[in-house]
Amino acid sequence: MCVRFRHLQQDPVTAWFAETFPHQDVLRAEIGADLRRCPVLLTDPPNKSYFGHVVELAIGLALCNQSPYPRLFHCLDPCLATRLLTTAGHQPSVAGAASYDAGRRSDRALRPAHLFTAASRLANVRILLNQIDRHYSDAVPSTRHVLEQYPHLLHGHPRETYQTRHAFRIVWSSYSSGFHDALRSYGPATAQLSLLDGRRHADFLLGTTVLEVKSGRLDENHYLDELIRQILTYALLAHHDGHHVTHVAVYATRYQRLLRYRLGELINQLAGNPIDLTATGAELAALVRSQPRRRRPDRKSGPEERQIGRSAHRTAPWDRQQ
Incomplete structure (x- = not known):
């Protein structure tokens, strides 16, 4: 099949990337060779998609000086949201839901157990919100209503949470060994950076570095191809939106590797x-x-999350610089 015909089978954005950046295979081979030399963390969480959310959210809660993820906190009862923020080391500026995006990090110590508690709860909120957001424009109040009626959805399955906590401890021990300080050195952190009026979301903007966090496997070409498209997309759209972007970075937690490249x-x-x-x-x-506009696109969604979403609806109406 000729290259031109293959492009016709792709969506326009994928085809545009293939035409505009025809040498992505060079970067893919370089990243793949690099990761194969890394010691892989032996983690096997029962729900890898949920685990990815937990790790990303915990990193955001640890990195951001200003309280991150206000949209998730607005899905919760104000008292519960304030308790989770405080558990994660943040302090709302004033009492009440309106302060979720104005609070400040008050505890500089990284407390893994506390961060896990907050991040695991928020991961369940995000999964539910993503499901509702596909169908309703008022997803935040709808999610809050569902969680008020069915609070067990916030906690997930006890066995899954326990096994996820074990995997999280392994990753967090690695993260605390130097990655946290490396990421903080890039500059102030913004989590879930909204791009192009919410059509895309980058995991983090750290100063002038767009960062993508990957907790899963990157041992096949299609994983790496997707990763390269993601970091290029977020960096280009962030620049388009007026953000000063000089670098792109990938933190591959499973491989204990932080890769950073000059964007230009x-x-x-x-x-x-x-x-x-x-x-x-x-x-x-x-x-x-x-x-067609996608509602709050979620790259981490997988079969497990889709099943959780269906259940909810049934029960509720280190650093290398290039």
Whole structure:
């Protein structure tokens, strides 16, 4: 099958990436070779998608000086939300839900057990919110109503939570060995950076570095291809939205590896010629806008989360710099 015909079988954004950045295979081979030399953490959580959410949320709660994830906290009863924020080391500026995006981190110590408690609860909130968000425009109040009626959804399955906690301890021990300090050195953290009016969301913007956190496998080409498209998408759209972006980074928790690249050099290498960052970002933005809008796209969603969503509806109406 010729390359041109294959592109016709792809969605427009994927085809655009293949045409604009034809040398992605070079980066894919480089990352793959790098990760194969890394010591892999032996974690086997029962629900890998849920585990990914927990790790990302815990990192956000640890990195951000300002309280992250206000949308998730707004899905909770104000008293419960305040308790979770405090558990995670944040202090709302004033009592009440309106302060969730204005609170500040008050405890600089990383307390893994406390962070896990908050992150695991928020992961369940996110999963439910993502499911409701596909069907209702007022997803936050709807999610809050469901959680008020069915509070057990916030806690998940006890056995799954216990096994996830064990895997989290292994990852967090690695994260605390130097990755946390490395990530903080990039600059102030913004979690779940909304891009292009919410059409895409980057895990983090740390100063001028767009960061993607990966907790799962990256041992096959299609995983790496998706990862490369993600970091390029977020960096280009962040630039288009007016954010000053100089680097892209990937923290692969399973492989205990933090990779960071200069954005300008990277896109020129992948394109095979100099790229106008502004024009390229605008072109990508136009393509994304032309597609049917996805509600709060969630890259971590998998069969496990879809099943949780169906159940809910049934019961409730270190650092390498390039």
